[in-house]
Amino acid sequence: MLISGNAEPALDRLNPNHIILATDFSARCDRAQDRAVQLAIEWNATLTAVHALSDIGLTTPPSLREAYRTAAMRNAGLLRQELASTEGLRSSVVVEEGPVEAVILAAVAKERAELIVAGIGRTGPLAQVLIGSNATALARTSPVPLLVVKKKVLHTDARIAVATDLSDSSKPALRLALQWFSLRYLTLFHAFDPPYRGWVDDRAPFDRQFEASAIAQCRSFVQDVAGENLDANFDIIVRCGDPVTWLRVLSNEADFNLVVAGTHGRTGLMQILLGSVASRVVNEVPSDVLVVPSRPH
Structure with missing residues (x-):
């Protein structure tokens, strides 16, 4: 009924003042990025994009670890330029080494953020892999709301x-x-x-x-x-x-x-x-x- x-x-209307965008710099995060930018502008909030270098392990060859870091820093620079060119948006991009959940929650605490925005690539079995453990862990431990984005802006x-x-x-x-x-x-x-x-x-x-x-x-x-x-x-x-x-x-x-x-x-x-x-x-x-x-x- x-x-x-x-x-x-x-x-x-008591909207967030600071938003954290969890990103892996891939295309599957595009909708989450667009939504985070949209909300930050509409709510006059600051946006911080956070990337975790979570795949670097001690068993990984040094050359591959360095290539991973270099690619991440290059992608961070490109995203920083993209966000800086968006009118009316206050933004920054952070890259830290560590587990996704720990890196994101550390950024939340540091920035006193009030919202985390994360994306999902598609529906079906792959979606569970992309969002699964990270989103569930964040939802369990995050002191702030988590927005999982699937729709366009x-x-x-x-x-x-x-x-x-x-x-x-x-x-x-x-x-x-x-x-x-x-x-x-x-x-x-x-x-x-x-x-x-x-x-x-x-x-x-x-x-x-x-x-x-x-x-x-x-x-x-x-x-x-x-x-x-x-x-x-x-x-x-x-x-x-x-x-x-x-x-x-x-x-x-x-x-x-x-x-x-x-x-x-x-x-x-x-x-x-x-x-x-x-x-x-x-x-x-x-x-x-x-x-x-x-x-x-």
Whole structure:
């Protein structure tokens, strides 16, 4: 069921002041780079592109290690020139040796950044290799949100779904969406799984009963986070079944460009977002995904 909202009231927009772009200098990072530049300009934020020399090991011949460093520095110089030529953008490019996660989080701490932007090359098995362990590790340990980019550049006021299991630990995702994006384009999404549904012969009225309860719970959740004045301005979508499947369907049907989700929760998607469901969200949901830390690290 979809409940439509009203006109948007005035809201304070508290956007990031510093953005970190994780890049390997390859073409598969182009969309993430474009999105990071777009957001930095729209939000008047500083952008730092970070590359980790993570493949240099002690067993690698010295000549290959030096060639790797030389290529990275050359690519960094080219990117530095490219970003410097972008009007209205404050930027820098950093190359450090070490594991991807450690290098990126060190840059986040040093720059006091509030957002990490990373890319994914394509869908399918290769995508899991490209984004898999690095994105999952970052989402587990990062004190700031991680944006996984798959779509081409879009306006930041495109349609956004905030996925929630209605737990307290999923509230930060909704709060951040309210701070960074226009309420006019926000939709709260919740998937429910009625108990004993498999034992019911006529499931339609059974599902409707739980659907009505889920909508009421969503309204209460919104009021707790946003207040009663904003409650009526939210679109709410509830569905019975697997949350990832519905997010994939709704991203196409409702044309969602971004799914915002927390890293912890009590059930379903939020509880295991950083496990197998993380790969499903990244690979099956066609929209970008913004993973929001549910509690401070």
